[in-house]
Amino acid sequence: MSKTIDEFKKLNDAEEYFQFFELPYDQKIVNVNRLHILKKFSQYIQEIDEQSADLTAEEKLNQYCLALQKAYEVFLESTPQEQKVFKVFKDKPKNVITLTELSSD
Template identity: 75%
Template sequence: MTKSLEEFKKLVDAEEFLKFFELPYDVKIVNVNRLHILKKFSQLISEIDTNHPELSDQEKLNQYSLALQSAYQVFVESSPQEQKLFKVFKDKPKNVITLTELSSD
């Protein structure tokens, strides 16, 4: 059965996207990294749409599938703290001094 871009646009949850593209996934990884996977996926989709506006709907869906595989794989091999996709991971707390900032004079 051929999938459509209209069907794709109705999806919301990480699991829905993974099932739509028939990609295998570990539920534990998705449960822990759900928002991060979706954020990375969204960034990759944006790049595809910006850099390749000439793609047909089927070609876009193929590229989106690869993008989702890539976004998922990032969090199989890495952590949200390492990826720093969200502002909370980028901002340094204002009321904390790290051990590396302390010097022994």
């Protein structure tokens, strides 16, 4: 039974995506980085959709599968703070003074 884009669109959580694409994953990694993996995956999907309008549904799903694997692997090697996929990691806090900003008179 082949998978369809409609089935893909019904998926909700990270584990469902991994199961849909039959990709192995470590539950501990997913538990810690779930939102970051899904956000990165979403960014990759957006790039695929923008650059590959002429792909068949099967080709698009294959690209999505590779994108999920790539998003997962990013967080095997890196941290959410390093990847900065969410705005909270990009913005400098307004109420923080760094040690380099302090000077002794």
